[in-house]
Amino acid sequence: MPVLDDQLTTTFAALADPIRRAILARLTRGEATVGQLAEPFDVSLPAISKHVKVLQKAGLIEQTRRAQWRSCRLRPEPLRDVVSWMALYRDFLGDSVERLDQYLSDLQNGETP
Incomplete structure (x- = not known):
């Protein structure tokens, strides 16, 4: 059975990881930097950045840039x-x-x- 490359498939793939679900849960409380998102996890900052990219590709979050800071926010x-x-x-x-x-x-x- 072929895997469909549609938005729903991409969304479910992004939601399959518990760290990404926790990141989304955190963003329900408001915007956060990647560093802030990484705080509760015992993983490297580059690993969190990869999770953020997966969530961005799925359209679940977007990043904004203010000066040198990048904030992430939830897209519903x-x-x-x-x-x-x-x-x-x-x-x-x-x-x-x-x-x-x-x-x-x-x-x-x-x-x-």
Whole structure:
């Protein structure tokens, strides 16, 4: 099965790494420099810079430059696309949970499902 090179695929690939997810979580509180983003991690600054580049390529963050400082900030659009995609499965997941709940209820009541 070929891998699709679309925005959603790129976004999910970027979100697959826990450090990148933590960087995004930090940026929900406001802009930060790469150095500030690196503080909680026991990895090198170049490694954090690589994570930032992956997030930039996915469109999840953007960098701004003020004098010699570069700040990163969250871009919500790709995350909205993920939420929209997941909404397609909301009914299915809801039905599955309801069916499981009914099955467990039947078992508790001694009924044969």
